[in-house]
Amino acid sequence: MTPDQYCQDKAAPSGSSLYYSFLFLPPGLRQAMTALHAWCRELDDAIDDTQDASVAHQKLAWWRNEIGQMFMGAPSHPVTKALQPHAQACGLTQAMFGEVLEGMEMDLAQSRYLDDIALARYCHGVAGVVGAMGARLLGFQDPRTLAFAEKLGLSLRMVGILRDVGENARRGRIYLPVNTMQRFAVPAAEITRGTHSDRFAALMHERAGQARALHREALALLPRADRRAQRAALVMGALHQALLDELEASDFQVLNQRISLTPMRKLWIAWKTWMRNR
Numbered sequence: 001m002t003p004d005q006y007c008q009d010k011a012a013p014s015g016s017s018l019y020y021s022f023l024f025l026p027p028g029l030r031q032a033m034t035a036l037h038a039w040c041r042e043l044d045d046a047i048d049d050t051q052d053a054s055v056a057h058q059k060l061a062w063w064r065n066e067i068g069q070m071f072m073g074a075p076s077h078p079v080t081k082a083l084q085p086h087a088q089a090c091g092l093t094q095a096m097f098g099e100v101l102e103g104m105e106m107d108l109a110q111s112r113y114l115d116d117i118a119l120a121r122y123c124h125g126v127a128g129v130v131g132a133m134g135a136r137l138l139g140f141q142d143p144r145t146l147a148f149a150e151k152l153g154l155s156l157r158m159v160g161i162l163r164d165v166g167e168n169a170r171r172g173r174i175y176l177p178v179n180t181m182q183r184f185a186v187p188a189a190e191i192t193r194g195t196h197s198d199r200f201a202a203l204m205h206e207r208a209g210q211a212r213a214l215h216r217e218a219l220a221l222l223p224r225a226d227r228r229a230q231r232a233a234l235v236m237g238a239l240h241q242a243l244l245d246e247l248e249a250s251d252f253q254v255l256n257q258r259i260s261l262t263p264m265r266k267l268w269i270a271w272k273t274w275m276r277n278r
Contacts, residue, residue: 004031006078007038015263017243021236024067032090032137033232035082039063040130042079043104048171053108060101060108067097090136099129106195111173112188113257120154127157131233139229143249149230150223155214159240162207164195165253175226176203188196192257203251208244215241227277240271 001009012034022030046059068078070087071094071142086092103125113119130155132146140146161168161175168175168192168212181188183204190198215237222230246259253259261269 002077003078004035007031007035007082008110008274010079011038011041015266017239017261017266020263020266021239023234023267023270024274025232028086029138029232031082032086032118034133035079035086036130039079039083040054040100040126041225042077047104047107047206056108057105060105064098064101067101074278077105086137090139092136093132096129096133099101100133101125103127103129107173113175113176113177121177122175123154123157124150127153129153131156134233135230135244140226142226144221145221145226145230145252146266148226151218151221152233154235155211155218156240158207158211158214158243159247162204162211162252163243163254163259165191165204165252167258169194169255175179176207180207190253191263194235195253196251196253200255201251204254205248208248208252211244231274231277234277235270235273238269242269256267 010046012022018034018037020159022033023176025033035161043060043063046063047056050056066075066077066080069075072085073084075081075084086223088157103122103205106122106125113122128150131149131151137147165174165176174181174191175189180203184199185252186197186200186203188203190197200204218237222234227234242265243261250259
């Protein structure tokens with residue numbers, strides 16, 4: 001198996017949202033974007049698949065060292081081997097990878113976030129920085145595009161949090177701010193038990209509105225000159241907004257099931273968004 005095939009299987013298997021987001025990219029760009037997201041998936045798995053926090057810390061430390069090896073020209077993992085030809089050529093720095101790792105390490109230090117300010121610090125590392133890295137891989141002319149990509153990443157992460165509330169709670173993590181849960185009188189025990197309520201639905205609808213606002217703000221930041229280059233990012237945004245539609249339509253019945261789009265709908269949204277931004 002080649003490094004690129006490993007990354008494809010890890011991050012963007014056929015039928016996934018990432019698969020359709022990158023489907024129309026030229027092969028080189030598709031491989032670069034897939035490798036970046038495969039690396040992020042490796043970090044997620046290091047945390048989610050490890051019960052012992054000290055072992056998870058060791059895995060993240062290994063990845064920090066591996067990124068250093070990649071920048072010295074000696075990667076050993078299929079993901080970093082796939083990333084190496086693109087990283088420095090597109091302006092990705094070791095510090096950017098370090099910021100993502102710091103965001104991931106926050107998951108090991110805490111399982112709850114007091115307010116949106118604390119949650120934003122976490123999301124910046126695991127989503128905003130990744131979004132800006134992806135924008136660099138895709139190419140841009142106007143530096144405002146990096147601001148677009150970071151804000152889009154935050155929007156994508158917020159939608160993912162809403163989709164995965166139940167799954168994350170079963171892993172001992174709740175990414176809904178504590179003060180927001182208190183305002184809606186939704187105790188953590190209800191989420192952990194998978195108890196859906198009108199109060200929970202109201203909280204989630206408010207969070208969905210914030211995710212939509214972030215998406216609109218991101219689109220407003222994208223200069224027209226870079227819309228074509230950033231089409232894969234725009235597809236990701238469109239897919240997540242469609243997923244948000246489905247979550248809202250279900251009244252956020254996410255505590256005991258995973259809601260997703262069908263592959264055919266993903267393909268249609270991806271093609272429509274791609275053609276609209278030629």
